Structure formats: C-alpha cells, structure tokens
Amino acid sequence: MKHITVTLTQMLTLMACLAGLNRGLSAQESEAVKSEAETFTIETITENLDVPWAMTFLSENTALVTEREAGSLYKLDVTSGQRDVIQGLPDILRDRPISSGIFDVRAHPNFSENGWIYMAYGVGTVEGNGLAVDRFKLANNTIQSRERLFEATPMIAGKWHFGGRLVLADGYLYISTGDGYDHSALAQDLSAHAGKILRLHEDGRVPDDNPFINQQEALPEIWAYGVRNPQGMALEPETGVVWWNEHGPQGGDEINRASKGTNYGWPIITYGEEYGGGPIGDGITHKDGMEQPTYYWVPSIAPSGMTFYNGSVFPKWQGNAFVGALALTHINRLVIEDGRVLHEERLLADKGWRVRFVEQGPDGYIYFGVDDGMIMRLVPSQ
C-alpha cells in the first residue's frame, strides 16, 4: 500500500476545496432545470432522514413521512422542515437483515372529516413474517383508535420483497404485497397473500365482488396475482384505475394496471433474467392467461413509489405518471393515454439520487424522498 504525505497547508486547501464543492452543489439545486415539457427548481424540505419511504399530506403544509428501516413515523411541516415524532406505534418488525419496517402511509381522501390514516408495515419474526395494514387517528402526535385491517397469511421466512404500498380509492383499500423473494412460487398460489394486489373495503371488510371470493382455497382479498415486488402503486385520477409497478429480476421492471382477477405472470413469465445472467424458469415472456405489462424497463431502473399528476402548477405534466427509480437514479415521467405509455422521460438523472417515493402536494408541487435522507420538491420556474 502506498502512503501519501500531505502538509497541513495542503490538507486545509483540500478541505476548503471540498467545502466549495459542497456549496456548489447546493447552489446547483436551486438553479432552474429545463426538462422536456416543464422548467422547475428543486427545493430541499428536510434532510438527514434514514431512507424516507412514503409521504402523505394531512393539510396544505403538513404531511406524514415514514422511515422504512428505522420504523419511524414523523409529522413534517413542509414550510419549515420541522419534524415531530409520532408516538404510540404498533410492534413493527425491523430486525436486520430483514428488509422490513414501516412501508406506506396514506391519509384517507376525506381525512379532514374522518381523521383516518392507513399504514403498512412488517410484522412477525425472522422465521415467520409478513405485511400488516392498520388504520388509526392522531391526537397530540400520538396514535389513537388503531384498527388492524389486514395481516398476511401464511407468514413466511421472508427477508425481502414485502411490497407495502397502499391506495385508497372509491371506498376501497388496495394493498400491494411482495413475493418474499425466496418464495416466488407463492405469487401464483391463491391460498397465499404473498405476491398479490389485494382489495378490501376501507374498513377492512372483504368486498363481495372480489374475483376469487367464491373460489375454494383462494384468499378472498386477492384482486390480482403473479406479482413480484410492487413498491409503487397509485390511482390514476382521470380513470379511477389503480396502477402498480414492480422490480423485475435483472431487467424486466414493469408497470401494470391492476385488473380484476388478472394473473401478471410472475414467476412464470418475465422480461428479466437471473442475476448474473441466464433465463428464469422457462425463460419465456408470454403465456396464455398471463397478462403482458403495460410497459417495461430493461435494464432495470428499480422502480419505487409512484404517483399520477393532476395539479395545475405543472400543466404540461397533467395525467403523467411519475415513478421513483433507485438503481438508475432518477424520476421517471411516463406520458399515458388510454392505458398506454406514449413516452418516457428521465428527470434528474444526473443527481445520483435513489428516489423512494414521488407525491403530489396540495400545492401542486411534486415532492420526493431519496435514500440520502432528503425530502425535496419540484417548484415551477421560468
């Protein structure tokens, strides 16, 4: 090993240089970014979070934010960046190396009237774990009136791929569950919750018109199946359709519309391949009775949280989907028309940010959280 000798003066110069670089990066963040359809600046709301995973607005300037692995829930003032810890959390599985913790948090669409907040998180032990979904209210930043709405069955010895996104739409609660990574066959097994899109009434009851409600052995909550690791799910406001995305294996990340009773094919069909190369299963991309994705990415962008934009401050983005990307760090903008993807743009790809969620604020700005611990927003600029 080679040793480098530096003088104190050299070291001070280096440190000054690094400080300057840091200032340079901060300044760059507030410069206008001209993208294909809109020009914006980036504002940092808060920093030093431990992997923010989800965000939901309670009022014009107040949001809840989760830290997945730390299993923390905060109330965030987006004007000041002030964070308050929410107390009274339930028991949350957050034992390394299990990739668990708190996943999504969603305010009910009529939160201002009914006060309900929905939260998805990991429960159980290393040997047997799965996803749970509760709803609760808040008083003095403390959880009240908590109700268990859902708990995955069977519990499995999973380490990764919990899924964990929630959508509230038209009185229904949609839940995305992952395949547990080592348990991918369960995605085709209707007697397991793993690897599914589920649909409940928003109070946890099972709707009578769910597709497998009368099928012996099938779990009645299942809405769609053949799912791998759905870390993004969102309502398309214009159509009422629920979309979800998921990590493929190496390549073959997908975006899909969650159609009733549909089999999305994992792990039988996929556009990805085994890590390190080689086919998965039979190495096929099509099979009768299994749905093709709406759109897919190769190589993997590693999609995470997503939202549809319907605000007024970015008029040319109306109707577009925004998907966070982890591996190919960026925000993925998809132009969507009649259920098909017309175009893809990769925003902020030069920043190196692993984007965990994208959320539209009541102000119409686009908020997003990154693994570096920041929550930022895009604000229109000229």
Place this chain on the structure above:
Amino acid sequence: MKHITVTLTQMLTLMACLAGLNRGLSAQESEAVKSEAETFTIETITENLDVPWAMTFLSENTALVTEREAGSLYKLDVTSGQRDVIQGLPDILRDRPISSGIFDVRAHPNFSENGWIYMAYGVGTVEGNGLAVDRFKLANNTIQSRERLFEATPMIAGKWHFGGRLVLADGYLYISTGDGYDHSALAQDLSAHAGKILRLHEDGRVPDDNPFINQQEALPEIWAYGVRNPQGMALEPETGVVWWNEHGPQGGDEINRASKGTNYGWPIITYGEEYGGGPIGDGITHKDGMEQPTYYWVPSIAPSGMTFYNGSVFPKWQGNAFVGALALTHINRLVIEDGRVLHEERLLADKGWRVRFVEQGPDGYIYFGVDDGMIMRLVPSQ
C-alpha cells in the same frame, strides 16, 4: 495556426496505426453483439452505395435496392454483393437542393406469380413537384409494362418532406406523403395529397370504402391525414394494421397506426418544438378530434424505414417493430402488444450509422442500409 512537423517514419507509423484501427473496426463488425433478447453478428452485404433508401426481396437471395438522391435502382445478390443496374427508369426529379429522387420500392406479395414491382419517386420541377407511384415488371434488368398509379396533386414548390413509403397489404396499396416542409398547412387540407396516408387498390383504383370518398372537395385517395414527414411505414403481419412513423420537428418523432379517416394533428398538435426552441402553432399536444401518437420520441431519433419482424431465426424478436434512426444513429426495437409499445431498445447505437431502412429477408435475417453506403444484415449468433 500551429504547424506540426512529422518525420517520414512518424507518418508511416501513423498510417500503419490507422490501417490497424480500420482492420479493428471490420473485425468488430463480425464479433457477436449481445442485445437484450438476441445475440447476433453483423455482416456487410455491399458497400459504396450513395444513401440506400429502400430494399425489397424478389427471391431468397435477390433484392432491389434504391439510392434516393442518385435516383438509381439496383438488383442486388445478397450472397455475393453483386449489383446490376436496372435500366429504363422513368423521369425522376433529382435536382438539388430538392430532397427528391427514388424513395421506396416494394415487390408485390405475390411477386413470384405476377411480377409487379411498386416504386415511389419525386416528379415535377423545382417550382412544382410531388410524389408519384408506378408499378412495373422487369425483364433483363429493364423496366417493362410500367403503369402510373398515383401522382400527387396539387404539385407544390417543396424541397423536403416527400414521405414516399409504400405498403402492399390485402390487395391495397398504402402511400405515405410528406407535408412539403414549407406547406405544413396542407396536412390538414383534404383537397391536397401532401401530409397524408393514402390508400388505393393495388392497381391504382380508389377503393369505394375510403373515408372521404363522398366528401365534396376531399381527395378520394386519403385514408388518414395530419401527417408531417412519414419516412417509415410497415404492415404488422399479425393484425393486418399499417403502422407509420414520422419525423417531428425538434423532438416529437412519432409512431402511429393508420386508422381510417383519422386526423393525426400535424401541424396543430405536436410533442416537438420549432428548431432553435419555442412552441409550434399554439404549442399544444392535445386537441379534440386529433389522435395521439401510439408512442413518441423526445429528443428526436429521426426515424426512417421500418418493418415488423415475423421470422424464425430471431424468435424473441417476433412481433417487434424495427425502425431505423438517423439523428440518434441506431436501430430502434419496439416491443408491441395489442397496439401499444411496451418497451424500446436501441440496437447498434455505438456504431454511428444513420439507418435508412430495415427489412426482413426471406432467410429471417434483418437487413438494413446506412448513409455511409453499406447494406448489412443481422445474423443470429450464440
């Protein structure tokens, strides 16, 4: 200006080095290229053409090839690279700076029985020109029995954007025409052929069920309108649908399905912008009664000739569309399902080849021509 002095030895070394580099590039062409779904080598069939623009197979090993600007037509043996000049060409407009010459050439699907060949080319003068389409037969490499099937009206003082692709399908002849660049308003004018997709019987008669056949002032050949510069058009064999692509202005290159009577919006709506920036027209992307593209590219790839693949030697490419790209030099592979684009891959993007056409051979190989004057093919490899 700085002068560089080199010795003879240095010069010889440099030349040897360049020669080695050249050998290196040739060798690289025959190395296996691993793409997302298929692995292939690239074989050069012929070189030193002056912008090959179209290719159509007459038999297993024989094809016709056009040079657009030179206005030449050749018979090419794809096993030997041997080219024979076709004699007896009609009068073709090929006066610089008009971007005319011979455009597409297509053998009839039953060529082996009826011997018909279809050709699109520019006619007229600098002051008044447009697209013409003939069909003819060949004897001793000479054009025989030539019939004029179509001639654009009105003739316009156009310099660019002739369109000029042909598709023969189910007894019909589809013709793509450009907007003449300086005459873009004609694309919305049903009394002009410019900026349209046209549909004839394969003998030139106008079909009774064309959409504007009973509309006073409208030209009866029009199948679809609101088109800019359609340099690629192809039949999707599985569905019988005709697809076409076109250059947008700066950005907003499109791929579309040619639906009967449909207005594709140019120059009213577009995802592109004026060269140098700024909106086109009202700067809008949507308008009632105007169709959205199936898919679009921003920034421009500058799409050219296209084909759908249904051969057996590249099984994982079946059903995919392949589109040549000029500006962003590559072959664009589009995975298509039920009329939507699921995925895009850019093949050979590192080669710097402006790809003018992509054609499937009877052998299932994919043939393509580039502005550097080569015709090459992709052959499966392990």
